[in-house]
Amino acid sequence: MSEDFDPTREQNTNDDDELKPKRTLADLEADVSAAVIRDCKLDACVGWFSERIRALRRLAKIEKTADWIKGWPDVTSLAPETAQQVEELRGELKRHLARLMPDEFTEDMDVATDHPDILKRLERNYRSRYAGSPPALDRRIKALLDGLLRSHEVRLPGTHPESQDDHAPPTTAQEEATMGRRYFTEACTRLRTAIENENSSALFACGGSVPVVDRGQSGSADRAAATTTTGPVQVYWSTARSDSTARKLVLPLDGLAPQSSAAALGDLVADCQPASFGRNGEEILDPSYRLAGKIDPSHFASSFHPADFEILQMVENVLLPGISEKDLGREDDGSKPVVSKSARHYRKLHAELYKLNVYSGPSGHFATHVDTPRSESQIGSLVVCLPSQFSGGRLTVRHGGQQKTFDWSEASQSAIQWAAFYSDCEHEIETITEGHRLTLTYNLYITQAPTAKIDASNLVLQPQSFPLYNAVHEIFSNPRFMEQGGVLGMFCSHAYAHTSNDAHVRLPRALKGADLVVYSVLKSLGAEVSVLPVLGDDDRAVCDDWEEAYYNTSMYQGLQTYFKEGGELPKIKTDEFLGAEYGRKYDLDRRWKLLLLIRRVSAVRCGARILHSIDSKRRRNGKAEETVAGRMDEDEAEAKEAEGVVDWSDGHFYRKRGTLVAPRLWPYDTTHYGEHSSMEETTMAAWPFMYLPGITWLNRPKHAEMAFSHVTYGNEAGVGTQYSYAAIFAAIPPFEERKKHLTQ
């Protein structure tokens, strides 16, 4: 779409009056709202009826004839009892219509003859793809819908008795609104800062060392020393070319025994194969990127085991907060373990030996990379550096603008040193200038039965101990902040395999670092929290309905006429998926409001664009007054002021975009659906999502994951790929409800 596209170009007139729009954006918003509300009410009534009539047919075991597919069966051909039931349902439909739209419908109307429009809707509904088995809605997405609905309901035009604050002097009400808005923006900014601080202080890597002592002197009876120090380490290896007898190396080198000599170390180094690394799914050898040797675990063994030194417990304490000695239920004296089942159950690490690597001076190194996860449950990597003299070779791990460096050269001869970090953290090994840096690498997996029930509020056992807690507590304590409830969205700080088959059982349990803190803090303060995928970048959703609408000529031309000539509002194109189904089981009023909430309406944004074009034309003619362009600029300035915080509070709910959110974690998929369908329909078929307006986003996405691929046809066949982002959503209860969580 070109910025200077000017739809009024062909009009070639200088007459300003002719160019002056007959309607304003506010007119359009009001008209669109009215039209969409009417549509939602109609659809809700029709959907309600349609479900009942379908259930009735199934119950009466009647075949699905054309008659029924129309949703309006001919009662004369039915058994009297069924005919009566159909009539009762029709009566109910009329009552519903008459109640929701008294200006248009009455109870004594004849739907079939007076309202063919309703019959058409009915048939469409009856045929709809999801008519049979609507996807189940889980508790968490319901909480989001509730939160959004509650926070918008008061602002939806025509859904509440107008002028509640008619009695208050208008200026006071206005001031109050402005102050409320200012507070909201300011509170969101503070929240965002608190989350960022949490991100930057959260640990993503840890390390330690185990000094090598001469066991002959320290004595082996000392049990404490057994876990805090180590004797020399033995490494056994074999190679394909050597005979079957294993070779042996004892580290650190003592230069006395043949197996602890420079020659033995030289043998091991010589028996290594060049170490590759993964790039675009391929194993690559590129010494400029990685210069190292490796031995696979099938060809070596060592006397070192991380479990002997409680290294895994230490890593668990840092990378899986929530698991501590205390949480594991050990009494202080270590005697009677009182197992807190939940804590023990949740998050433990399992280490799997992956490689022996040797980085040798003067040029061994490994440039910045991220370790390829070997499975969806891999959460991190553990590197154990065996005692062997070397210089250089610092390991630096980075996450979210922070970094941690492990310099093992100084104690390289005298200790086993180790580091562990989350899998998605970038890291690099600087050049080894001298000696040999030998490491054992382990993949760290999170272990629990994937079916274990999750109550993630317990994951971080003391959410109160985090500074974020105080920030959230304070903000939640203010009735100005989402007084009616609302929804906060935060993109995850770490990457997760969130489009894997079992992601929905692993998350939120596998949340890392600050993500878990955010999750637990919000949860402990009464929010309903979930991790869900978002398609596309916050409000700039993947399926650009704006572009679609822009080029949808009938709507576009209709809107032009609407503005220029004061014509009728064109038919409003809307899109919502899962609409009726998501309203199922709710009462009728809730149902139409839900429809209204999740319906994607692009007419207002399309109209704003058209007005903008007209404005530019008029400006060029030198007669601009207060223009839409000016208003859009103002909006933009306002948005900037909020620094990306999307604020719903102005109530112009068709002017801002919503977010495409999948109602749960879907696995990656591929589809051929794209052949004759729009991108949006294809997305819906492969990866169903909901359009949710009014989420307050506190940050921007960081890690994308492939959501689905689709084969495209048309001029050129190809494969398209859609990405999604894991985000934490918090449905914030209304002030009155959340007060009870704020007592501490």
Ligand SMILES: O=C(O)CCC(=O)C(=O)O
């Ligand atoms: O040896 C190290 O410090 C890190 C090794 C590493 O990054 C790897 O093997 O992927």
Ligand SMILES: [Fe+2]
């Ligand atoms: Fe690595």
